[in-house]
Amino acid sequence: MLTMKDIVREGDPVLRNMAEEVELPPTEEEIATLHEMLTFLKNSQDEEIAEKYELRAGVGLAAPQIGLPKRMIAVHFQDFDEKEYSYGLFNPKIISHSVAKTYLTGGEGCLSVDREVPGYVPRYNKITVKATDLNKNEVKLKLKGYAAIVFQHEIDHLNGVMFYDHISQEDPFLIPDNTVACD
């Protein structure tokens, strides 16, 4: 099972490189790895397992974070309306997005970042994502608010982008035009 020792921390170049498209259909090994990433998230949100294996809770994970430069992400969370999202996705792509942006008032964190980085992370409030799921089906997901934030955080990892790249250097708590808090 994946544990925190498998999570690459900032400073490793894999987190700053562009990840490669996965050739479809994915291999059995790629499918197994994506299942492991999803299982890590579920374990990290299970009080007993997380305590036993000292897992930091995570709502998403991107393959570069386990040192694999491939365009694969896993997400497992409930949004504020308690809608559940649990996906392993190959080659996720944002095919459209709103002009309007949103952010979490508590900022963001990252399993690959062992420090607090204060500041607002402005992200598109609505996005449409196309991807291939673990059953090899093409999915098109219309996401808004918290779900849109999580997916953008993960897809950023596939492009070598860290959440703090979006925080204003001049004023970390600057709220850009067209930007409304998500929580």
Ligand SMILES: OCN(O)CCCc1ccccc1
């Ligand atoms: O890349 C996954 N990750 O490092 C875990 C935390 C993900 C995450 C945290 C705050 C807001 C959106 C997404």
Ligand code: NI
């Ligand atoms: Ni992250």
